[in-house]
Amino acid sequence: MDLDEVRSLLAAHTWLEELSQGGGDTELMKLCCVQLSHAGDPHDVLLVWRVKSASMDADCSIGLPLLCGSGLATTRAYPSSRRSPEAGAALRRLIRGEEAGDFEDFCVEGHSARYAAHCAT
Secondary structure (H helix, E strand, O other), X not given: OOHHHHHHHHHHHHHHHHHOOOOOOHHHHHHHHHHHHHHOOHHHHHHHHHHHOOXXXXXXXXXXXXXXXXXXXXXXXXXXXXXXXXXXXXXXXXXXXXXXOOOOOOOHHHXXXXXXXXXXX
């Protein structure tokens, strides 16, 4: 499956989850977010944020570090360059996460390796 297919599948399940909590498959949504995070394209930050924001279940399933596949600094810069309420909300949550220590010792390679090991089992 290529990344455009992942994005399309993710958008469809996010829409279902936004309509009704439990309407989307949050495990599938998380897997798609892991794939996008692993690809490291900063343009996916707001898509992953939308997924995370779709419901309480999605918020709990999609960890904040999944927004950061391109690195924390690049991830922070992307929503900073956008002028939308969604971008502002994502940036504020990233900053709060940093302040809370959610990214202490965070590195893209280590984060990706943990997911790869988890998926291999």
